Amino acid sequence: MSERRPYRRAQPRDWWAHKPYLGYTVRELSGVGVALYGGMLLAGLICLWRGPDVFDAYRRFLASPLSLLIHVVLLAAMLWHVVTWFQTMPKTMPKLIVGGRHIPQKHLTTAGWVLAFICSAAMIATVLAVGALS
Amino acid sequence: MSDAIARTKTIELRVLRYRPLSDTEPVFATYQVPWSDDMSVLQALQSIKDAQDGTLTFRWSCRMAICGSCGMMINGDPNLACNTFIRDLAPAPITIEPLRNFPIERDLVVTVGDFVKKIESIYPYIMPKVPRSIADGSYLQTPAQMAAYESFSDCINCMLCYAACPQFGANPDFIGPGAMALLQRYNGDSRDGGQQARLDSIAGEDGVWSCTAVGVCSDVCPKQVDPANAINQNKTKSAFDFFLRLLRPGDGS
């Protein structure tokens, strides 16, 4: 007993940058893209509050090449968020047993991706319909 | 023996050694080990102990991936030594270290006492929903009821998931994937009525809330227990319990 001298190895500070953890870190950073996009929307709301001239300047910014670039980058982050969100979400649910058999998590993941596609498509379709009817 | 498989090839094993009485810190030792296509990493370690250095210390027992004793870091990944084969890693040198995130007692042997305490802390036994005597006969359980918890009962306590978990590496008090798998084995069992007691035991920062869903624990599990599912479904339960307890009569916790 007195011969024990347990040795603790320190956790590397950059563990999150190496495999198998790098994928997890990239996944988490896609969530940062979600917040940045929220910031863009808030900027629009601030411009709206400030009046028609400032809001028109915001609209001109949205039509600019820089805005297109930002949106493309944020879309990539958002799509990665969608993909990884539904990969992780089944882990937060108890095992689904239907008809005596366990439903594999990857079926739930696929269902989530399909639902996301339907919801986003429906939102765009709704905007187009409102545009056509007005 | 005429039917012995001849070990004509040699492979290099770099093994992290640590002898508390003589070493200030762990240091790698290199061994050239004759091997054949049927050999596991465990057998290579045993061959070193038999023929080259009898002081090499490591845990092992069943040699068939069911006792959970021989977990170690093999080329940087947590694995059971008896379940990892030289033929899949050769010809490059193999690096062997004790399980990450645990204190080293000696060579490849790590301290397991805290893990045992965590297992004990989650009420690892059926707490019957309704009192039952022998005269009532055995419980009946449908295949669906068993499927709800069965994978969590497959855990062999090998601790590979703790070696994989960076949040356990950052916080040694985190209850961790293996103990949570056992918790869910009981909470998911139709015979059990102890769900609230177990939920209360993991509602703190060192309970479920140290987990950030990294998920590598489930990737390394040799028995497909899916401890990540055990922990994360209990985040959902713990989160709802956080608000629902305000509606519960009397317990004031």
Added chain:
Amino acid sequence: MTQSGMIHTNPKRSLAPIFWLLFGAGGMVSALFGPALIVLTGGMLPHGWGLPANFADYAHVLGFVRNPIGKLVVLAVIALFFWHGAERVFLTLKDMRAGPPPILRVATYGVAALLTLVTLALLLAVGF
């Protein structure tokens, strides 16, 4: 004491569930509608693809935001997107050991709380 001599104490309850549920709600809303929103604000609305030219002009957007339902939608989207990002940035900074957790909480949750209040204030300020 139990049979094994184990004393079970219930640990101090964490407040993490509040932020985790906000993270979850924001994650779900952004996963389902985020791509559509980006396509709308990044492409369709500024360039009028498939839409009348004045669809997203000041008057129309103001009308939407003045509507009570519109306010709820805008508040939900902006606030939840910030709370989702706040939890992820907090945990990532904690993984990277960028600072003591209490400071990291203020820098993430605190900013999200502030921006939520700013959003609410603006939504009220544009009127009904």
